[in-house]
Amino acid sequence: MTLAFGLGALLISVALSTSTWAFTRQTQLKQREGDQMNTAVRNARVVRGTLTGGSRPEKMRDFLAALPTGALSSVVREQVSTSPEPPTTSSNPAVGPFEDLPESLRSTVGAGSAAKMHFRADDVPYLGIGIPIPSVDAEYYEILDLAELEHSLERLAVYLTTATVLASAAGASVGWWASRRTLAPLREVSEAAEAIAGGFLDTRLEAEHDPDLAILVSSFNEMAQALQQRVERDARFASDVSHELRSPLMTLAASAEVLHTRREELPERSRSALDLLIEDVERFQELVSDLLEISRFDSGAADLQLEPVVLSEFLRQAVRHTSHRHVPVISSPNSDDLVVAIDKRRMAQVVANLLNNAARYANGASAVVVQYRPDEAEVDVIVEDEGPGVDPAEQTLIFERFARGRSAGARGSDGGSGLGLALVSEHVRLHGGRVRVENRMNTASNPAERDNEVKPAVDADVDSALDTEAAVVTGARFVVVLPVREIAESDYPEGLDT
């Protein structure tokens, strides 16, 4: 906008300046010329009058100098047609010899026509006027010094140029100021819109003094308010629905248990039906529980109850707590005693969900590995398996809600709620960490050894380049990255005794 104003001002002032200057020059010159022409004609008549009758002033020069004229010099040439070198008298010999006058002027006058001409001599501008006086066989010239006029025009040009520059600068400033006034608030609005899109639904704009912008601000805030309420209502809805489902599920769970106790008494078909029923009641419970959990994230009600734990010990307990008790927990030497502040309930769910996922899609997890990276103040908790891996195209998608990979196939009997990995992602993010999945390839060495191994990088590259065998996926690796910071006294829960 600044540019537009600046350019606009520039263009207008340039146009004005050039036209002013051109006009001025034109009129000034024309006027001078016109005036001078009249004067020259008058003087030519006087000269004619004087030369007619054969009388010639004794001191031609003084006579010429006495003629009323603004010219620098007046020149008379006599006997032009009869003499090979007509005597020439100039009122101001300092001006220069007659031959300095341009050829074309002299010849035109010599041919019998009055003429005027602009010319330069020694870098000084002159106006030459020539009037033939045939009745006395003479020519009358006047030479005008235009230097002063030129200087005036030059000065005018300088003033106009300065004015143009100033006007352009002023235009640019106005443009800049206007853009700040109008664009800055617009930028604020777009930043606020971005914040809202990013999830900060309580973003609002501050009141504006400018009446035009005040309307924009109030409309925006109204819209944001309505949006926030709508989103919160939707989030509460999912939570409320799941909440309502708890009661019927309670009855289902209790009744299923009662039936299960009497399973042996049931006929074959009833037994099968019961088994199916119980499995899906369990699945239903899991789904409702997961839905409630995830809706707490959506409504912003999720809070972190941090507690310092020895991470490797915690993970061992967490694994033992699941139905995949025998998955080994391996920690690198510098992670053995690592103490981290985590939310035990949430991280236990992360471990369980990752192990369940491995069981579902990869024949079970092969190990849980802990690797501390002190330089980045982060620790990796890695759940590895030896399954088919995850297609690179799906490696981000699988953490979305209800996303099921192509490799998942039909919803099997052990299909989860579809929220397992989404919950992992949310829990981990709440801790300020992140999670990703990558494929294990047959060219990589055992990750637990990688820390201690000093691998010559060059050799490795050469080897893999020479590898005739294509790199094969040997499994997947779910990497949970958690920030590690100094544990302070205040991190230890003090109970509820204050």
Add this chain to the structure above:
Amino acid sequence: MGTRILTVEDDERIRSAVKLALEDEGWIVDEAATGEEALERFGANPSDVVLIDIMLPGIDGFEVCRSIRRTSDVPIVMVTARADTHDVVAGLEAGADDYLTKPFAPKELSARIRALLRRVRTADPASPHIRIGDLEITPDDGLVTKRGEQVHVTKTEFRLLVELASSMGRVFSREVLLERIWGYGYFGDGRLVDVHIRRLRTKIEDDPANPRHVITVRGLGYKLQP
């Protein structure tokens, strides 16, 4: 004589299903659909365990719990909707010994009840009383007195006190206490211990805010000192 459980639940289908399941587990089940009914029944015929859903019409579950606590130290289990809201702490503060979130498996409930009904560690015959400052604890009788006057504590609070006293000065971690008193493993809810310690302090300490006997050792747990 079997162990009697009083279930306080307004949803009749849940009530019926839970009764069936608990009876299978060997418990004798009394039912109440409202808080008022529960207090009436309990008053007339006190059960050994009470199970209360906090969401009741009329007087809520917390109020029922508090009322029962005025006259009885019976183990009370609250049924809450969510695990991580202040419902849990409110229930515990009202006097509950443990909680379960709906929906729960009746088997799980049985396990909780069995843990809460565990007998207190019997006293060493050589020293049947444990003295801590002004307090005297008689494990066999389940009695606590302060300067001669009886202090009314719940069964769980008593067991907690006796456990801490069994190794005077030793620090017990939350995990250990959750295991010994409540039968939970590593992932038990630490708030159970925290609230019970607070309740204990309110009852036996001269200045609960600055306890002399029941001490918090930050980062490690709790201990009892004379």
